[in-house]
Amino acid sequence: MAKASGKPKKKSAKKASKKTAKKSTRRAGGTSRGGASVKASTPGGTFKAPAGGMKIRMYRQGFGDCYLIAFGGENGAQTYVMIDMGVVYAAPGKPATMKSIASSIHAATGGHVDVLVITHEHYDHVCGFKFAEQELRRISFGRVWLAWTQDPKDSLAKSLHEEYGQQLKALRAAAVKLKAAADDEGCDRLRRFLSFDGELTASKGLGAKEDFSPTTKEAMTIGVGLAASTEYFKPGRVIDDVIEGVRVYVMGPPYSKEKLKETEPEKNEAYLAERAALAGFIGALSDGNAETLRPIDKAYAIDEKAAGTHEFFAREYFGNSAKNADERAKRYDWRRIDASWLRAGGSLALQMQNATNNTSLVLAFEHVRSGKVLLFAGDAQPGNWRSWKDVKFNVAESAIDRDADCVVTSDDLLAATVVYKVGHHGSHNGTMKGEGLEKMTSRDLVALLSTDKEQAEKSGWDKIPKPELVERLMQRTQGRVLSADHEAKAPDKNRPASQASSQKAWKAWVDRVSEPEGVLCYDVEV
């Protein structure tokens, strides 16, 4: 089936995109293709794995995640797993894209998705739940799987959310103050981060130019509410009673505050310390009580109001001796620093994002009969990755259990991985090298990279995806990297020139991938 739909379809898809490209104002992106396909009766058509097989659909909405996996039972019955649904704020035409994806999922699954996995609470993984709420409500969802960090009954999760809330409060306060100080550039930087979290609508006083709705939280709540049953997972769980012929291993997020705070590949202590270093910044802005965090005893301090009439500061800082406002502006005001300190909010925002990425639910799907593993790493960062090696899974018998001691380890899972959903859109901190990619030794490895360089740059990330990582992925997969990038080359052009893989092997790979009509995605047979 896939073979039949190979090249001719690709061509027609390209033609269609050219037509719609003219309508699109910003770019001839897939979003317009997606948007146009809303009207198509069955966008993407049905989506089935062969009996006893697996098939993955990667939607190509841009910088964001949405995956549909079909597991075929021995008798041909399908179990559908959907993972995340979002795209980065900077992507154009978000509502239309998301609606078309939802319709496509409806058509692909016949209106029933068995499991909805929401890896973590970030705009580029959940905003679709809001944009396409109506369409999604027409689908029945069996259950929702979430990380323990979302569990309202978990005390550690609760304390993480409180901490996050306080940081967010500080960040909003900083943005509002920067706005008040007419530091538009500084404010815009924070705004960019806040919009990533979709939180801006909730903050007052910013005079938002654009509608940043929905908030991430809102979208998340909708997503969680799509199914009647919600399950929260901690690492070490093996779920073998939901998908026929498949064991699901929960690898992360680690149940440890410290591990969650490890957000960078190296110099972990440095980043821990950097977090501590901002405690004063957060404190000053979030609880409105600077007293406890004064760096210097109050006895030495002159408060801001009194300083206005303090002879020295009135003269040297406020420039009260200036003849008029103009002279004051020219001679004194340009050197004031009242708002400079607030720009540290940028570092805080980044820390917050990284910490949330680390709460990603990381799942490995083991196809028991073939011993093939699909690894979906969400946006896990190093603390999450590093914790995997401490997780042991007790399994009766498994083809991937290399030493056959009935304990499956993360190394076993990595070694058996044939499809890797690249962590964090290919950023420098989303894929561990020695403890990750280099352990994925399967000769059949395929990488799915949900990234879009242009949208990343628009969002202010100039190094996503990291070129060195992409290069290494190309080597390890012998060119079998599928990117969500609209400009991405069709898989048949991706073949590295200096590749050892034979013409035949390459053709076999190309034949496994198809691009169904009506919605922008890749279907990959596994």
Next chain:
Amino acid sequence: MPRSSPRTKQARNTKRRVKKGEAPAMAPTPSAAPAIPDPAKRRLRVFAFDPSLATQFQFAAINTATIQIPWEPPPSADNLDNSAGKKPLTLGPIGDYVEVIDHDPGSGCFYEPIDLNDPRLLAQDGLLPDEANPQFHQQMCYAVAMRVINAFEDALGRRVLWSPREFDPQTRRSWNDQFVRRLRIYPHALREANAFYSPELKALLFGYFQAGPKDPVNLPGATVFTCLSHDIIAHETTHAILDGVHPLYLEASNPDVRAFHEAFADIVALFHHFSIPEAIEHQIAQTRGALRTQNLLAELAQQFGKAVNKRGALRNAIGTKPDPSALERELSPHARGSILVAAVFDAFLMIYENRTEPIVRLATGGTGELPPGRISELLVRELAAQAATSARHVLRMCIRALDYCPPVDLTFGEYLRALLTADMDAYPNDETGYRVAFVDAFRTRGIYPSGARSLMVRSVAWQPFTASLPGMDFFKNGLVQELIDDEFASDDEREYIRKQDKPMDPERDFASGVDRFMQFIRAQTYARRLGRHWRPSLHDHPEVGPLLGLALGAGAPRSVRRRSADNTDEGVPSIRIRSVRPARRVHQDGRTVIDLVVEMTQDRYCYMDAERQRKADVDGPERDVNDNAIGYDFIMRGGCTLLIDMERGQCRYCVQKNILSQERLDELRRWREGGADVGAKADMRIAEPFAMLHRSV
């Protein structure tokens, strides 16, 4: 270097006092007795490194130091008016060069300024080092910044000027550079683990923060003040001074430029360690004279480094093996800069070891093998003295090189060439082999000068400029008599300006006793004079363009910016005379003479696409209705630094970056395409480029 001696200053002060019939208020002296001379130095106590050493037993003894900085007198009737050559030191402290304004916006407060002229403080070298007292913080910022400034003045033989404020944001009159007398210092400006020189505010902003939970030296949760780190103050002050000499080094037109800014700031901070005798002796004793081993002197920003990164000092000059390929890999300013720092430190070690080798042999009966155990006090002292001298010389070499660097787009290799040339001018003979040490150290770190024929010092140094340039008579005979009106000039200053009516004489006009505002005005006067009377003669001889790296004459490619927008059809490319300043050197006959350093730059509209470039070279860039150039991808700058012998009216050296060079254009394109970050792509300037740690946005 001839600098006005304290004696002449004293004489002048006395004369004035007598004329005005005033006796010093505090200590009336009988008229017959000679007046009490002003002190040459002010002594102030500081942390030798930073407060963290106070809590480490092994370093507690060298935790504090008393440093000497040039005396800025208390306010008096003599020095309060603006034209006085010597500015007073007042509350703040506010002196001639820096002003400490202690605003802590994160805590919503200000801290009372210190009065360093309080007799109680004068009598005890200022406040005792104390983390808890903000007035000590102010004192330390002032003292260390002044010390760095002083090192530059000694090395360059002229007064330090800050980079001018480029334009008034309201009127955007970019041609009217505004003098900035004082660098502002905010000791408690930020609530984060950071500190930086802000070129926009002409200010140093220091942060404070809580130490991390696993900090090895700081109490977890305790406040760490970056303004109490000797190294950080020195580093940031250096950024400001360098920006004053080379404002265009803010533009990262290649991976070396910003890395150089960081490296240079680190080099100055590093070699300042060697001016604290107690610290050197302590560390020499501890390492038994082997400065190649791990030691405090070679580390930067201990406390800060440990607070933000458990592994140790923020930066460490030694301990890395030379890896010539590192230069190709490292593109981030700090990492790349550290390669240059390591190279300079290697050169220093070679020089130090060369100087101490005979001493160690003398002390060991000729074997050079030190016996195990502690080494003798005498030997420690002698080695420490050699280390201090070597460090002083190396620092001086590094600073003097600045006048021999191109005005834009500096590379490490060019810096090496500048450094050697400058040293040849200061010390015509190199018996001690300093210059060879530098070439060798740079080579092992993979820093090669492009365009040099061999690695012999003579070939690596800039080649003397032998061609003759048109209009050079102007340097011998030209007059400076222009009135420059500055809206903030006081009446005294205006009066002084009008008196100017003499041939150019840098020795007189830029003497150390001349007020810095006057020096600034005079430099501008020189620049305008040259612009009016010498520049046209260059355009009349377009054939010298390639020598100077400039596009000259009306026939030059039209992509080079013209003098004004409406002058597109006829008219010659604009040449901006960026800087005119004096540089001292030793003449062959032993006299110290002054060269005039003249920097000129041009702008060229450039395109990523070669075809569009060709078109713009012929037709000029596209223009909008207001005749502003539009549609170009970026601006490339080019130009030269000239060192001009005023006596002979001859250009001695010309360091040029050719505005028309295809090679440079290709390099720039590659850099913008690949290595430069988003900020650099946008306008080649980023907000607050000099943060100790780069803010993550």
